[in-house]
Amino acid sequence: MDLELRHLKVIWAIAEAGSLTRAATGLGLAQPALSAQLKRLERSLGGELFVRGQHGVRPTPLGELVLDRARVLVPAVTELQEEARRFSQERAASSRLPRFRLGGTHGPLLGGLVDRLATEHPEAPVTTYTTWSNSELAALLVEGRIDYALTGVCGESQPPCSGRLVWREVAVDPVFVMLREDHPYAARDEVALGDLAEERWANVPGDGCFAECFAAACARVGFTPDAVYETDTASCVHLVQVGRAVGLCRATFPPSPGIETRPIAGSPLMWRHVLGWYPDSPAAEAGSSALDHARAAHEQAAAASPSYARWRRAHPRA
Secondary structure (H helix, E strand, O other): OOOOHHHHHHHHHHHHHOOHHHHHHHHOOOHHHHHHHHHHHHHHHOOOOEEEEOOEEEEOHHHHHHHHHHHHHHHHHHHHHHHHHHHHHHHHHHHOOOOEEEEEOOOHHHHHHHHHHHHHOOOOOEEEEEOOOHHHHHHHHHHOOOOEEEEEEEOOOOOOOOOOOEEEEEEEEEEEEEEEOOOOOOOOOOEOHHHHOOOOEEEOOOOOOHHHHHHHHHHHOOOOOOOEEEOOHHHHHHHHHOOOOEEEEEOOOOOOOOEEEEEEOOOOOEEEEEEEEOOOOHHHHHHHHHHHHHHHHHHHHHHHOHHHHHHHHHOOOO
């Protein structure tokens, strides 16, 4: 893993907080997700960066070395980003042509938002960038490299950098399961999570708390997932199609050959779609319009999913 500026910011935040829990709160991450990210950084850098103790964490000699560099690099690059953002804002204001640089996680809503913006603003440039990392999207917003981030968070979790960015809720959906079309439970209206205790699972990656929330939901009904294949969407679909796993998906997941999506009884897992932007950027002026388009894209995706349309009719207050 290549070391990036966002990684230095994470290391600095942990050192300043003196605790993984406090640092995770400040970064808008779940503590297990931050711990996993720190372990990946430590493997990449060749040793431990912090010593964990009863009263928090303190830097190791390697951690002090990295922090010495971070205290120089992060402010310098942040200043450069601010200057570049001001320059871009001045250029955008002088051209009077709207610009839509969209970042997002993989899913049908990003495509729907692109289509709606391109239709309403045919002369405006619309570009996209996708990643599995919400933290990366937040950093790109702060750095002025994208105008809007369309992503999601688990349950009531907060998006990253909530104190510096504007985040608005697009919609809240239950998490569904993907089943092979001839699966014994594919004909049910909904599937109890406990009935899938013997299955293997497929899910897309992410740096939020969804994996921990899924494990907790399984524990509440008495089992631990046998295996979770964390991979891209196409591979998840393939694993379900060949009967190797059942998948976790958003309720707006589009119909796919050989697959049925079904709600989980009791909706133990929820997914909150959010749209974010930097408050002092030109994008902030059009934020309400972009949010309306994102919500319309969600409604379009929800209507295109027969199983989700049925669920919504059965749960009109949801």
